[in-house]
Each structure stands twice: as C-alpha cells, then as structure tokens.
Amino acid sequence: MQKDLILLPLLLATLVLFFGCQRVDTPESEGRKPAAGGPAKTATLAPASAWAAEADEPRIPEGCSPEFRAFFDHAVVELRGRGDLDVTVVTDPLCWHCRLANKLLGEYPELYGRLRLSFFPRRGFIGSDMAAWILEDAAGTDRLPKLVDFAYGELKQPKVEDIMEARMLVLVQFTRAFPELFGGAPIEELYVRLQKAHESHVLESVVLAHEAHLPGTPILIAGDKVVLGFAPAVWLKVLKEAAMCK
Numbered sequence: 001m002q003k004d005l006i007l008l009p010l011l012l013a014t015l016v017l018f019f020g021c022q023r024v025d026t027p028e029s030e031g032r033k034p035a036a037g038g039p040a041k042t043a044t045l046a047p048a049s050a051w052a053a054e055a056d057e058p059r060i061p062e063g064c065s066p067e068f069r070a071f072f073d074h075a076v077v078e079l080r081g082r083g084d085l086d087v088t089v090v091t092d093p094l095c096w097h098c099r100l101a102n103k104l105l106g107e108y109p110e111l112y113g114r115l116r117l118s119f120f121p122r123r124g125f126i127g128s129d130m131a132a133w134i135l136e137d138a139a140g141t142d143r144l145p146k147l148v149d150f151a152y153g154e155l156k157q158p159k160v161e162d163i164m165e166a167r168m169l170v171l172v173q174f175t176r177a178f179p180e181l182f183g184g185a186p187i188e189e190l191y192v193r194l195q196k197a198h199e200s201h202v203l204e205s206v207v208l209a210h211e212a213h214l215p216g217t218p219i220l221i222a223g224d225k226v227v228l229g230f231a232p233a234v235w236l237k238v239l240k241e242a243a244m245c246k
Contacts, residue, residue, distance in 0.1 A: 127166030
C-alpha cells in the first residue's frame with residue numbers, strides 16, 4: 001500500500017511534466033477509416049490531461065486490466081531482453097520522447113524479457129504509420145532489431161503535408177538504408193504491399209489506444225504497472241518493481 005501511495009505522485013508527475021508527444025485525434029483514433037482518396041481530416045491536439053478528464057474518478061491505470069493487457073496481446077513487433085517481465089510500449093517512431101524511451105530500454109535489457117511495440121501513429125508525426133508497417137513486416141525476423149534502431153534513431157520526419165507523400169519519403173529512407181531487405185521491388189509496389197498487409201492491424205492498435213483513453217506517447221505497460229509519458233527515473237523504478245500479470 002505504501003508503495004502504491006509513493007507510485008501515484010510519480011505517475012502523475014510523469015503525466016504533467018514529461019508528456020511530450022500528445023495525442024492527435026484522427027478518424028483512425030476513433031475507429032473510423034479516413035475518407036477514401038485522401039489523407040485524414042485536419043487533426044486537433046487533446047490536452048495532456050485527457051485520460052484523467054475522461055475518467056469518472058481519478059485512478060491508477062492497471063497494467064493487468066483487459067484494456068492494457070490487450071496491447072501486449074495485439075502487438076506483433078517483439079524484442080527480447082534478458083529478464084522475465086512482459087513489457088509493452090505504446091509508441092510512435094517519430095516521437096522524440098519515444099526515441100528517448102527506446103534508447104533507455106536498449107541500455108537496460110536485464111529489466112524485461114519480452115518487449116513489444118504497439119504503434120500509435122498520429123497526424124502530428126505524418127508518415128510514421130509507414131515506419132510502423134515496415135517494422136511489423138519485419139516482425140519475427142533477425143532484421144527487426146536493426147530496423148527498429150534505424151526507425152528510432154536515424155529516420156527523419158518528412159517536411160510535407162500530404163500523407164501519401166510523407167509515407168513514401170519514409171519508405172525511401174528505409175530502402176536507401178537497407179536496399180538488400182526489400183528485394184529490389186519497385187517502390188510503388190512495395191508501398192502497396194506494406195499498406196495492404198499492415199495498415200488495418202496498425203489501425204486496430206490505434207483503436208486500442210483510444211479505448212484506453214491514452215493521451216499520447218510513449219506509454220509504458222510493465223507487468224501490472226502503467227506509466228503515462230516518459231521520465232527515465234520513473235520508468236526504471238517501475239521496471240524494477242513491477243510484477244508479472246497472472
């Protein structure tokens with residue numbers, strides 16, 4: 001009980017002080033498809049307190065609850081650490097705080113066993129859904145770790161407004177960095193294949209994030225604990241103290 005009382009202010013401090021990549025509501029985040037033939041409508045930022053505001057009463061999110069365990073069960077991109085704890089990170093490859101979180105986890109592999117990435121791409125990071133498709137396409141292969149490192153380290157945000165153009169620019173960056181991984185297929189064909197194979201699954205993960213009232217990225221779901229936002233000390237504390245879900 002005393003630990004929970006200590007953890008609550010830490011979680012709240014994380015939400016208020018460290019949340020850098022806020023939620024952007026799109027048709028996808030509401031479980032709707034964007035209008036055919038074009039990108040989603042103009043998105044609006046939700047406040048960082050959106051999760052708390054939508055709850056009937058203040059509460060600590062519970063990592064073993066069905067709404068949060070669903071992220072682990074649904075995610076297909078899995079990295080392995082040297083520990084035992086099941087961990088999920090709700091993430092966007094182009095979110096700066098997500099990149100810091102990815103770096104931190106890479107430095108402490110002893111704190112988790114299975115690490116899964118659940119993608120929550122938003123209009124504010126246009127083109128990041130293509131990165132999610134590429135990483136999901138590599139799930140279960142030995143090429144995944146280096147693609148994750150590229151996505152969270154070297155991938156650059158496209159400076160365009162058209163979503164299809166942004167996706168193509170993201171894809172071009174990957175194919176130039178890893179030409180051997182894509183079999184020399186024409187890039188237009190590769191775009192269509194990735195979209196057909198992975199768009200609906202990534203949209204499902206966005207729906208999960210919306211249903212859990214997540215205000216943005218990154219979100220750490222470590223066993224029975226959830227941290228909204230990124231703060232290194234809080235993440236390390238939770239990873240060390242979290243218990244596995246039964």
